[in-house]
Amino acid sequence: MRETYDLVVIGGGPGGYPAAIRAAQLGLSVAIVEPGNFGGECTNYGCIPSKALISPVESYWRVKNLPFMRGEVEVDFEGLMKWAKSIVSRTRSGVLQLLKGYGVDVYQTRGYFESSTTVRLGDGGTLRADKFVVATGTEPARIPGIEIDGAVVHDNRTILGLKKKPSTMLIIGGGYIGVEYANVFAKLGVEVHLVEMLPRLLPQMDQDVSRIIERRLRKLGVKVRTRARVESVELRESFAKARISGGEEVEADAVLVAVGRRPVTRDLGLEKAGVRLDGSGFIKVNEHMETSNPRILASGDVSGPPLLAHKAFHQAVVAAENAAGLDTAYEPMAVPEVVFTDPEVVSIGLKEEEARERGFKARAVRYPLGGSPRAAIEDSIDGFVKIVYDDDSKTLLGVQIVAPHASEIAAEAVYAIETGATLEDLALTIHPHPTISEALKEAAELALERPIHYVLRRKK
Numbered sequence: 156m157r158e159t160y161d162l163v164v165i166g167g168g169p170g171g172y173p174a175a176i177r178a179a180q181l182g183l184s185v186a187i188v189e190p191g192n193f194g195g196e197c198t199n200y201g202c203i204p205s206k207a208l209i210s211p212v213e214s215y216w217r218v219k220n221l222p223f224m225r226g227e228v229e230v231d232f233e234g235l236m237k238w239a240k241s242i243v244s245r246t247r248s249g250v251l252q253l254l255k256g257y258g259v260d261v262y263q264t265r266g267y268f269e270s271s272t273t274v275r276l277g278d279g280g281t282l283r284a285d286k287f288v289v290a291t292g293t294e295p296a297r298i299p300g301i302e303i304d305g306a307v308v309h310d311n312r313t314i315l316g317l318k319k320k321p322s323t324m325l326i327i328g329g330g331y332i333g334v335e336y337a338n339v340f341a342k343l344g345v346e347v348h349l350v351e352m353l354p355r356l357l358p359q360m361d362q363d364v365s366r367i368i369e370r371r372l373r374k375l376g377v378k379v380r381t382r383a384r385v386e387s388v389e390l391r392e393s394f395a396k397a398r399i400s401g402g403e404e405v406e407a408d409a410v411l412v413a414v415g416r417r418p419v420t421r422d423l424g425l426e427k428a429g430v431r432l433d434g435s436g437f438i439k440v441n442e443h444m445e446t447s448n449p450r451i452l453a454s455g456d457v458s459g460p461p462l463l464a465h466k467a468f469h470q471a472v473v474a475a476e477n478a479a480g481l482d483t484a485y486e487p488m489a490v491p492e493v494v495f496t497d498p499e500v501v502s503i504g505l506k507e508e509e510a511r512e513r514g515f516k517a518r519a520v521r522y523p524l525g526g527s528p529r530a531a532i533e534d535s536i537d538g539f540v541k542i543v544y545d546d547d548s549k550t551l552l553g554v555q556i557v558a559p560h561a562s563e564i565a566a567e568a569v570y571a572i573e574t575g576a577t578l579e580d581l582a583l584t585i586h587p588h589p590t591i592s593e594a595l596k597e598a599a600e601l602a603l604e605r606p607i608h609y610v611l612r613r614k615k
């Protein structure tokens with residue numbers, strides 16, 4: 156392999172590999188440097204394995220709870236974990252195949268900037284390039300004093316190595332990872348304790364969303380504690396004893412720490428390359444994904460929140476195009492945030508309050524799923540679709556959905572917001588019946604005061 160490239164990408168996750176592919180499509184000579192598994196956190200420890208666990212567990216739960224089912228259905232826990240691993244390795248090898256298919260040179264080792272034009276490799280080699288994309292991602296944040304031993308106390312990476320189904324699990328953090336795993340393990344019959352330090356679960360989401368998710372988790376038997384902290388975790392042989400604020404104690408044979416993430420920017424030599432970080436340790440970038448050194452770009456988690464794979468994919472392409480001399484910008488109006496709970500949760504664009512703060516004459520309507528036959532079929536009539544719009548122009552500004560398959564409807568809402576769709580545009584779009592997606596059209600009709608499947612209170 157050569158030693159000089161047009162572009163070298165550091166990191167093979169969602170912020171890195173799409174940059175390498177896009178740059179290769181644009182005719183650049185490209186290398187990618189990754190010491191671990193290709194696909195990054197998303198493929199190996201995040202989005203893919205968690206969804207590979209959630210999906211079969213949802214099917215199991217559904218079948219088990221249909222009132223007319225007879226006989227027992229059981230989950231072979233080891234088989235489930237193995238199956239999730241097989242999906243991970245399939246996805247991971249797909250990434251490598253794509254890179255090779257595009258002629259990207261792959262270096263499976265660490266990279267360290269010696270200057271803004273040179274990266275020293277872990278195996279002793281050196282790569283020179285005109286441009287670099289740094290996409291080193293984030294890693295699980297730690298709680299001081301709570302050690303991840305990978306046997307009893309886990310993060311989102313080590314939890315995937317569980318061999319045996321725990322009987323009691325303590326989850327610290329009621330964010331994305333915490334609620335997704337609480338849902339999975341509770342359905343597998345594990346006694347789950349979920350501790351969140353803020354007043355509600357999924358604190359970054361709409362209050363109505365948090366309320367439904369908390370209610371659903373409690374119904375599954377999850378012991379939810381909000382405004383609470385885990386003060387200590389003492390490791391015993393095969394379990395841990397945790398003390399929760401307020402004096403309560405919980406003994407659990409598995410603990411999952413899911414309290415957010417921190418950027419991977421140490422030991423990269425970024426200072427030698429003139430790349431500056433912000434106060435939280437993320438790499439500062441402009442809309443072209445250029446760092447303080449314009450020869451070096453950054454994309455994905457390492458360039459700051461939201462820490463989402465689909466945001467990283469998009470930024471990676473922007474970074475590659477700018478590295479290739481095009482003038483593209485990362486300026487999304489809406490980045491979908493999805494939590495794969497039961498039901499799924501989606502938040503896109505502006506919430507009502509945010510829209511007001513930005514000077515819009517914002518209004519919101521909430522269309523409940525109580526009247527949706529598809530929601531009844533899917534046993535999820537407590538969900539809703541909420542839309543936020545500008546009352547002057549009637550353009551759509553935000554959408555929040557709590558419903559089965561919300562993740563699949565999300566893209567329609569993103570598209571509508573990005574293209575400046577109005578309530579009328581949504582209301583005039585024929586949606587397939589019977590689907591949850593119809594609720595988006597009905598919500599627009601509700602805002603226009605002409606919903607068909609919802610009785611409007613008559614004005615006197």
Ligand code: NAD
Pocket residue numbers: 201298327328329330331332333335350351352353357358383384385412413414415416461462463492493494495
């Ligand atoms: P998160 O930021 O979503 O949630 C962490 C939660 O932990 C917060 O609610 C926080 O208040 C709480 N917390 C922090 N310290 C605590 C403490 N000491 N005790 C109790 N609670 C505490 O982070 P996460 O759940 O670890 O997920 C990490 C990232 O991964 C997220 O930023 C998310 O974007 C991404 N992710 C995305 C998806 C998805 O897209 N479906 C799924 C999983 C993770």
